[in-house]
Amino acid sequence: MTNAAKTEIITKISAKTCKAVPELEIVTVDGKQVPRAKGEQHLLRIIGMTNGTKVINTEYGASTAFLGTFEATNVKTGEIFRSSKCFLPESATGMLSVAVDTSNGPVEFAVDIGAKPSATPTGYEYTVKPLTAPSESDPLEMLKMKLVASFPALPSPVAAPVENKTEEKKDVETATVSESREKGKKK
Numbered sequence: 001m002t003n004a005a006k007t008e009i010i011t012k013i014s015a016k017t018c019k020a021v022p023e024l025e026i027v028t029v030d031g032k033q034v035p036r037a038k039g040e041q042h043l044l045r046i047i048g049m050t051n052g053t054k055v056i057n058t059e060y061g062a063s064t065a066f067l068g069t070f071e072a073t074n075v076k077t078g079e080i081f082r083s084s085k086c087f088l089p090e091s092a093t094g095m096l097s098v099a100v101d102t103s104n105g106p107v108e109f110a111v112d113i114g115a116k117p118s119a120t121p122t123g124y125e126y127t128v129k130p131l132t133a134p135s136e137s138d139p140l141e142m143l144k145m146k147l148v149a150s151f152p153a154l155p156s157p158v159a160a161p162v163e164n165k166t167e168e169k170k171d172v173e174t175a176t177v178s179e180s181r182e183k184g185k186k187k
Helices: 090-102 139-150 166-186
Strands: 007-009 024-029 032-037 041-058 061-074 080-086 107-117 124-130
Touching (some): 032 107, 032 124, 061 090, 090 107, 090 124
Antiparallel strands (some): 024 032, 041 061, 041 107, 061 080, 107 124
């Protein structure tokens, strides 16, 4: 149960409004000082129920706002925020938007938002880890369930041995060229 005394109602949930900013350090890349996230960081946990979306134009371009009931917890400070509007990183927005568009009711979700170092101008990119089990509102999961019932499972991946295949590769290339020439002569 949420402690109401520690919960702040805000106009929208986003990493910025929930004060979930990654720690940065300055590093030198190609002789230039640039910001980078200090390793991978867990910033925010968001849970919610969304029943719609709205595209909003901002100074950074078009963004998708999820509409519904949301709660976010800043992992570093413990602060809890609630809102009827939520903005997620782009990697989560597309998948959740599809789920909302194809659902017959509210879509429940829970995600951990983090940051990792990146060569972007900000020095980081957001990471998203789903915390909820896939539901009927996830079209890819529904397709997987149909496939599992209809087709045999894929074999386990086999790691290729690591070895020097330079000579072997030359032989394959030579054989391929020779085969191509032979086919050309037969025509």
